[in-house]
Amino acid sequence: MAAEQDPEGRAAARPLLTDLYQVTMALGYWRAGRASAPAEFELFFRQSPFGGAFALAAGLRDCVRFLRAFRLLDADVQFLASVLPPDTDPAFFEHLRALDCSGVTVRALPEGSLAFPGVPLLQVSGPLLVVQLLETPLLCLVSYASLIATNAARLRLIAGPEKRLLEMGLRRAQGPDGGLTASTYSYLGGFDGSSNVLAGQLRGVPVVGTLAHSFVTSFSGKEVPPDPMLAPAAGQGPRVDLTPRVEAWLERVCAQEIRALFRTTGAQFQAPWLESVPIAVSNNIDEEELARLSQQGSEVNVIGIGTSVVTCPRQPSLGCVYKLVSVGGQPRMKLTEDPEKQTLPGSKAAFRLLGSDGSPLLDLLQLAEEPAPQAGQELRVWPRGAQEACTVRPARVEPLLRLWVQQGQLCEPLPSLAESRAFAQRSLSQLSPAHRRLEPPAGYQVALSEKLRALVQRLSAGAPL
Amino acid sequence: MAAEQDPEGRAAARPLLTDLYQVTMALGYWRAGRASAPAEFELFFRQSPFGGAFALAAGLRDCVRFLRAFRLLDADVQFLASVLPPDTDPAFFEHLRALDCSGVTVRALPEGSLAFPGVPLLQVSGPLLVVQLLETPLLCLVSYASLIATNAARLRLIAGPEKRLLEMGLRRAQGPDGGLTASTYSYLGGFDGSSNVLAGQLRGVPVVGTLAHSFVTSFSGKEVPPDPMLAPAAGQGPRVDLTPRVEAWLERVCAQEIRALFRTTGAQFQAPWLESVPIAVSNNIDEEELARLSQQGSEVNVIGIGTSVVTCPRQPSLGCVYKLVSVGGQPRMKLTEDPEKQTLPGSKAAFRLLGSDGSPLLDLLQLAEEPAPQAGQELRVWPRGAQEACTVRPARVEPLLRLWVQQGQLCEPLPSLAESRAFAQRSLSQLSPAHRRLEPPAGYQVALSEKLRALVQRLSAGAPL
Numbered sequence: 001m002a003a004e005q006d007p008e009g010r011a012a013a014r015p016l017l018t019d020l021y022q023v024t025m026a027l028g029y030w031r032a033g034r035a036s037a038p039a040e041f042e043l044f045f046r047q048s049p050f051g052g053a054f055a056l057a058a059g060l061r062d063c064v065r066f067l068r069a070f071r072l073l074d075a076d077v078q079f080l081a082s083v084l085p086p087d088t089d090p091a092f093f094e095h096l097r098a099l100d101c102s103g104v105t106v107r108a109l110p111e112g113s114l115a116f117p118g119v120p121l122l123q124v125s126g127p128l129l130v131v132q133l134l135e136t137p138l139l140c141l142v143s144y145a146s147l148i149a150t151n152a153a154r155l156r157l158i159a160g161p162e163k164r165l166l167e168m169g170l171r172r173a174q175g176p177d178g179g180l181t182a183s184t185y186s187y188l189g190g191f192d193g194s195s196n197v198l199a200g201q202l203r204g205v206p207v208v209g210t211l212a213h214s215f216v217t218s219f220s221g222k223e224v225p226p227d228p229m230l231a232p233a234a235g236q237g238p239r240v241d242l243t244p245r246v247e248a249w250l251e252r253v254c255a256q257e258i259r260a261l262f263r264t265t266g267a268q269f270q271a272p273w274l275e276s277v278p279i280a281v282s283n284n285i286d287e288e289e290l291a292r293l294s295q296q297g298s299e300v301n302v303i304g305i306g307t308s309v310v311t312c313p314r315q316p317s318l319g320c321v322y323k324l325v326s327v328g329g330q331p332r333m334k335l336t337e338d339p340e341k342q343t344l345p346g347s348k349a350a351f352r353l354l355g356s357d358g359s360p361l362l363d364l365l366q367l368a369e370e371p372a373p374q375a376g377q378e379l380r381v382w383p384r385g386a387q388e389a390c391t392v393r394p395a396r397v398e399p400l401l402r403l404w405v406q407q408g409q410l411c412e413p414l415p416s417l418a419e420s421r422a423f424a425q426r427s428l429s430q431l432s433p434a435h436r437r438l439e440p441p442a443g444y445q446v447a448l449s450e451k452l453r454a455l456v457q458r459l460s461a462g463a464p465l
Numbered sequence: 466m467a468a469e470q471d472p473e474g475r476a477a478a479r480p481l482l483t484d485l486y487q488v489t490m491a492l493g494y495w496r497a498g499r500a501s502a503p504a505e506f507e508l509f510f511r512q513s514p515f516g517g518a519f520a521l522a523a524g525l526r527d528c529v530r531f532l533r534a535f536r537l538l539d540a541d542v543q544f545l546a547s548v549l550p551p552d553t554d555p556a557f558f559e560h561l562r563a564l565d566c567s568g569v570t571v572r573a574l575p576e577g578s579l580a581f582p583g584v585p586l587l588q589v590s591g592p593l594l595v596v597q598l599l600e601t602p603l604l605c606l607v608s609y610a611s612l613i614a615t616n617a618a619r620l621r622l623i624a625g626p627e628k629r630l631l632e633m634g635l636r637r638a639q640g641p642d643g644g645l646t647a648s649t650y651s652y653l654g655g656f657d658g659s660s661n662v663l664a665g666q667l668r669g670v671p672v673v674g675t676l677a678h679s680f681v682t683s684f685s686g687k688e689v690p691p692d693p694m695l696a697p698a699a700g701q702g703p704r705v706d707l708t709p710r711v712e713a714w715l716e717r718v719c720a721q722e723i724r725a726l727f728r729t730t731g732a733q734f735q736a737p738w739l740e741s742v743p744i745a746v747s748n749n750i751d752e753e754e755l756a757r758l759s760q761q762g763s764e765v766n767v768i769g770i771g772t773s774v775v776t777c778p779r780q781p782s783l784g785c786v787y788k789l790v791s792v793g794g795q796p797r798m799k800l801t802e803d804p805e806k807q808t809l810p811g812s813k814a815a816f817r818l819l820g821s822d823g824s825p826l827l828d829l830l831q832l833a834e835e836p837a838p839q840a841g842q843e844l845r846v847w848p849r850g851a852q853e854a855c856t857v858r859p860a861r862v863e864p865l866l867r868l869w870v871q872q873g874q875l876c877e878p879l880p881s882l883a884e885s886r887a888f889a890q891r892s893l894s895q896l897s898p899a900h901r902r903l904e905p906p907a908g909y910q911v912a913l914s915e916k917l918r919a920l921v922q923r924l925s926a927g928a929p930l
Contacts (some may be wrong), residue, residue, distance in 0.1 A: 012641065016666055017644065017662070018635070019679060020661075020672045021674030022674075024676060024900065025676050028676070029683070067645065075666075077665040132679065135636075140636055144638070155838075160552065170482070171603055171605055171608065172611070173639065174776070175609050175638075175644075175645070176605050176606065176646075177641050177643060178639040179482065181641075196484065196485075197481040197483050197544070197548070200485075200544065201481050209488075211490050213799050213827070215493060217797045217799055218792050218793065220797075279712075293929055310782075311639070313781050316638040317639075319637070323678070323679065324682050330685065332682040334682055
């Protein structure tokens with residue numbers, strides 16, 4: 001898979017946007033003759049963000065762009081040579097020079113999917129050395145995108161479907177690309193647009209805006225507006241002089257409830273459109289303030305949100321991890337005294353089991369070789385963290401992970417951003433009210449099949465494979 | 466000033482990384498015939514971050530790179546035409562096509578300077594239309610860089626000068642560029658290095674790393690390490706077999722205090738270097754945990770910090786603003802009911818007044834045309850927020866703002882990142898203990914000259930200029 005022109009202007013990230021230890025480990029694998037051993041990693045989070053029950057998966061599109069463009073340039077390899085031990089075998093650098101992602105396969109939740117703790121957002125398989133090197137950039141591309149999409153989805157749930165929500169946080173973003181990512185994925189999560197022009201140009205996000213205080217203060221009152229005489233909207237009738245009209249109305253408007261004034265004025269002048277002139281607000285709006293603005297009877301139509309959507313102050317990082325689950329066809333797991341940090345071994349499949357009302361009951365993880373669960377059949381599963389198995393009879397079963405990239409080749413076109421946005425809203429609407437509720441939500445169960453649980457038990461006990 | 470090759474790989478930001486309203490306002494200025502009116506903006510913050518008394522100024526280097534490369538491409542202008550009203554005069558787009566920063570002048574605090582509320586980090590002057598368009602990208606480039614540098618400086622103050630502090634938060638960063646910015650400016654703020662390879666390649670940050678759990682779990686115990694026989698460090702004596710040696714020591718090491726074991730072992734085997742083998746720790750380290758690890762007697766040498774340095778969870782945004790202070794040679798200010806949001810009008814100079822012990826007493830803002838304050842002479846100044854003037858006799862006076870870019874030309878080479886890092890540490894060491902203390906710090910005073918205060922009073926009263 002050769003590097004290709006990036007239709008969105010530049011690759012989502014560069015290969016050296018990675019932690020040095022990935023390169024150290026790559027050298028270790030290479031020296032041990034294991035660079036090409038087939039390996040599989042899973043990318044997931046351990047806890048849903050913001051105290052909610054769910055997250056939205058996002059960032060896949062950027063990951064695919066990154067993988068397709070992945071090549072180390074000569075200058076990159078030279079830089080790595082300058083930071084690795086001076087006696088490193090030059091053949092290792094030749095190996096790096098020839099690397100690409102033509103051996104890499106990616107299964108993933110579609111963008112905008114509901115995601116739950118421990119269920120892989122991405123499964124990445126391929127030669128051990130390459131898929132190890134991908135860890136940091138993939139985490140970097142998925143974690144923040146999913147965090148922002150989830151944050152935006154929560155704000156949308158609070159605001160309800162009618163309010164227009166605009167992301168205006170570019171100046172508060174953590175770095176220029178943080179701003180671009182935030183604008184893109186807050187749209188995916190349910191916002192209506194962004195002030196960020198680059199997000200419009202590169203990602204097709206609708207762009208919006210008003211004006212800054214500096215525009216007002218730049219006029220001292222002596223400058224004449226360019227077109228003080230306004231023509232009537234209908235094209236007929238006399239032109240009116242804007243300036244005295246503004247001056248006359250300013251004092252009255254500032255003293256009254258705005259919407260009521262619009263209604264009165266609209267009725268008085270037979271201008272019914274005036275009743276529905278949108279009222280927009282912004283200024284440090286967070287979840288609590290948004291809830292107030294969205295209460296029944298609120299006349300606010302448009303809400304601009306900056307810092308609290310872009311920087312996610314309640315939880316500024318999703319904390320995704322990327323864990324090895326198999327190498328050379330053998331399952332691997334991380335054993336630790338902290339049960340939350342223990343990983344689930346083996347190449348897996350994931351299914352969402354739905355109830356008769358169409359809402360998800362639980363997500364099931366099982367070994368890849370097991371047959372898919374069948375709708376209408378009773379299953380015995382092991383909810384994570386529980387000591388007992390339980391039974392469930394799903395009315396419907398949805399496979400969660402789709403094959404997007406096989407041996408470096410894109411298998412099907414990625415949905416557009418707008419399609420993923422619509423999918424996210426559909427997914428959220430299917431969630432039961434108890435799981436959708438922001439606080440305190442009912443916990444959503446993720447369960448293991450009997451076979452996967454048996455494998456965990458066997459490996460935890462240190463038994464040979 | 467033509468676009469030029471960017472030595473660091475790409476411009477720090479693109480011109481369309483801006484809020485749409487900047488372009489709307491640009492159109493407004495252009496239609497009013499005011500595009501070229503000389504204007505000046507100041508970029509500053511209103512409150513020091515994290516509850517401390519100070520911030521570190523950072524991001525100037527990226528701003529200069531951005532200004533020097535600033536040109537709207539044809540595709541950019543076409544995109545803007547697609548989002549502005551369809552009847553926009555095509556001559557406006559011709560104006561945009563010809564824009565560059567050849568008329569822009571920038572005064573700024575050197576990178577790594579101590580910065581205080583209301584004192585400009587940047588003063589940007591030039592044609593109104595252009596300097597308005599620069600608002601969002603400059604805020605985006607300065608705010609997060611300064612926030613990260615300040616956060617890193619606080620962590621350095623807590624850790625003391627001896628510990629090696631490493632930034633390892635790339636995977637937790639808010640977008641790929643967020644990661645690059647964080648690695649660069651945490652180094653400027655006092656960290657010793659970063660795991661981020663790209664920050665090493667593009668910015669010269671020292672790169673460091675260990676290994677991940679996946680490396681450990683990728684070996685099942687059956688694979689033979691590549692070089693199981695180790696030669697002695699001194700080059701003489703028998704080679705030892707690594708594997709049984711590791712197995713024998715593992716159980717004993719995990720059960721004891723590590724440094725004591727190093728000492729005992731070093732003494733027993735006449736290997737004194739073993740006593741000083743660095744001990745490194747990481748895992749969710751924040752200010753409180755760092756304080757514990759840095760207590761006297763701690764044997765930890767190296768501390769890796771990720772999420773809490775990179776995402777600044779205590780305050781994920783500095784909240785810088787960019788305000789118009791003069792246009793057409795006339796001072797402008799924003800009047801508001803919120804006194805904290807009121808701006809200081811006019812083109813200004815800023816000075817740091819130092820006491821006889823060399824520590825800063827207060828920062829003084831005055832009108833650009835006033836003579837600089839003199840060391841040893843008593844001054845009457847108005848501390849912000851105070852109702853009374855006070856007098857101060859500085860032992861030394863330092864001008865704060867330096868001319869970096871004049872009419873688009875770089876006036877002097879920017880210091881290297883390492884030089885700015887050293888400057889930041891020197892600046893911090895000169896701060897009095899009361900101001901350097903993290904919580905609760907003594908507030909640092911910023912004061913106005915009599916003339917500047919009189920101008921504020923006059924404009925607040927609505928008097929003609």
